[in-house]
Amino acid sequence: MNKPKRIIIAILIAVTLQCKGKSETFFAGGFPGGTYDTLAKSLEENKSLGVKVINSNGSLDNINMLLDKKVEFCLTQIDMYYSAKLGNPEVAKQTAVLLPVLQDEIHLLVNPAIKNITDLKGKKVAIGHSESGIKATSISVLRLSGIDFNEIEVKELSPEEALPLLLKKEIDALFVVSGMPVKLLSALPKESADKVKILSFEDSILDKIKSDNKVYQRTTIPANTYSWQKEKVDTLQVQTVLLARKDLPTTKVSEFLNGLFSNADTLVSAHPEWNGIRTNILKEKISIMPEFFHPFVKEKLK
Numbered sequence: 001m002n003k004p005k006r007i008i009i010a011i012l013i014a015v016t017l018q019c020k021g022k023s024e025t026f027f028a029g030g031f032p033g034g035t036y037d038t039l040a041k042s043l044e045e046n047k048s049l050g051v052k053v054i055n056s057n058g059s060l061d062n063i064n065m066l067l068d069k070k071v072e073f074c075l076t077q078i079d080m081y082y083s084a085k086l087g088n089p090e091v092a093k094q095t096a097v098l099l100p101v102l103q104d105e106i107h108l109l110v111n112p113a114i115k116n117i118t119d120l121k122g123k124k125v126a127i128g129h130s131e132s133g134i135k136a137t138s139i140s141v142l143r144l145s146g147i148d149f150n151e152i153e154v155k156e157l158s159p160e161e162a163l164p165l166l167l168k169k170e171i172d173a174l175f176v177v178s179g180m181p182v183k184l185l186s187a188l189p190k191e192s193a194d195k196v197k198i199l200s201f202e203d204s205i206l207d208k209i210k211s212d213n214k215v216y217q218r219t220t221i222p223a224n225t226y227s228w229q230k231e232k233v234d235t236l237q238v239q240t241v242l243l244a245r246k247d248l249p250t251t252k253v254s255e256f257l258n259g260l261f262s263n264a265d266t267l268v269s270a271h272p273e274w275n276g277i278r279t280n281i282l283k284e285k286i287s288i289m290p291e292f293f294h295p296f297v298k299e300k301l302k
Helices: 004-020 035-045 059-067 077-089 090-094 133-144 159-167 191-193 205-212 250-262 265-269 271-275 279-288 295-300
Strands: 025-028 051-054 074-075 095-110 124-126 154-155 175-177 217-221 233-245
Touching: 004 133, 004 205, 025 035, 025 059, 025 124, 035 051, 035 074, 035 265, 035 271, 059 074, 059 077, 059 090, 059 133, 059 233, 074 077, 074 095, 074 133, 077 090, 077 133, 077 233, 090 095, 095 133, 095 159, 095 217, 095 271, 095 279, 095 295, 124 159, 133 175, 133 205, 159 175, 205 217, 205 233, 233 279, 250 265, 265 271, 279 295
Parallel strands: 025 051, 025 074, 124 154, 124 175
Antiparallel strands: 074 233, 095 175, 095 233, 217 233
């Protein structure tokens, strides 16, 4: 075999081995148009990460996909993760938090005639799909606000299914739990103001929820976050985290985590919510709740 041919074969072998070494990473996102979906797609678009996004119904669906080994990483709300760990010991055994990512704001969209959350009694309320974090948050917030589930007409609908129904007055309210601005809501025209509004929680309700539950924090959606929303909204927020399976090889977790950190600036440019993947933020969160985090992350940041 002459020298040029040997060089070509050597190059082909090297390329083949390199391709085999970089395995595809399966990542569960969220409902189309939501923040989870947008965040996940920003990972997929960064070709150096090798991410393949699998669509899902949200937080609980994502956790179940981890347990079923359909994906390796996912996003979920911390309130849903905490509830899932309490209800299913396998969640704690098989999964762990890699990173805190963002804070999700609770958007309670209502018919403009509704003035406060107690007006929802007897009304049709969309609370998200059965396996979504939206449902878990909706149930928790309604309960903490003094509203029993049997006092409303529950509709298990995703935000994209429920929003057209709210605009047509076929339902009275829906929950969207997602980082602002939510693409789905930003797409509404300015003229939607006479058909929908984001309900502002009363101070007494917010103070009660904060004192009764450490998972939810008080926050504000600034006026004009959406073209049809002219006033600021007092509401709540909940942390979103990135989960990993504990059975993954350390090399896989390391490869994925290092990829996120090395591409941090690019990811933040694609979606500002990725700003949460900074080392200083991660160290702070680990100090608050170390039992939630993946062993590799805690070891890496010692």
